[in-house]
Amino acid sequence: MGETIRFRLNGKPVALDTDADRMLLWVLRTDLDLTGTKYGCGEGLCGSCTVIVDGRAVRSCQMNLGSVQGKEVTTIEGLAQDGKLHPLQEAFQQHGGFQCGYCTPGMIVNAYGLLLRNPHPTRDQIVQGMQPNLCRCGAHTRIIRAIETAAGQKGASHD
Numbered sequence: 001m002g003e004t005i006r007f008r009l010n011g012k013p014v015a016l017d018t019d020a021d022r023m024l025l026w027v028l029r030t031d032l033d034l035t036g037t038k039y040g041c042g043e044g045l046c047g048s049c050t051v052i053v054d055g056r057a058v059r060s061c062q063m064n065l066g067s068v069q070g071k072e073v074t075t076i077e078g079l080a081q082d083g084k085l086h087p088l089q090e091a092f093q094q095h096g097g098f099q100c101g102y103c104t105p106g107m108i109v110n111a112y113g114l115l116l117r118n119p120h121p122t123r124d125q126i127v128q129g130m131q132p133n134l135c136r137c138g139a140h141t142r143i144i145r146a147i148e149t150a151a152g153q154k155g156a157s158h159d
């Protein structure tokens with residue numbers, strides 16, 4: 001049966017009366033109309049559904065809503081502030097770190113999580129940190145350049 005789940009979403013309090021076993025991905029997309037987080041494989045392998053929970057990148061297709069009770073969740077929509085793109089979003093745009101754009105939100109959010117843990121990663125650390133996210137278009141080189149650019153900007157990992 002339903003219960004009230006409370007958490008912070010993109011800096012704002014949220015309370016939902018629903019089944020705690022529902023996957024976070026579907027709650028974000030259907031209940032909260034945040035469609036930037038994408039459904040990819042449904043197995044937690046591709047990274048299209050990546051969000052940040054308490055500072056860590058996680059796969060929202062594998063996380064039930066009850067597990068975010070009392071936590072902070074950040075989606076791609078929460079990175080831009082006051083109408084200004086986050087430095088990672090700007091860098092992805094500058095370097096063409098996307099083609100079809102389907103994996104882009106998960107890539108950016110995963111990169112954000114990487115920069116939260118390590119604000120100045122080496123190229124090898126970026127490559128290793130981004131390996132779990134898949135891109136069929138082959139934009140990986142541009143994605144890595146975008147993350148390197150964003151890591152060099154003050155405030156790229158914090159807002």
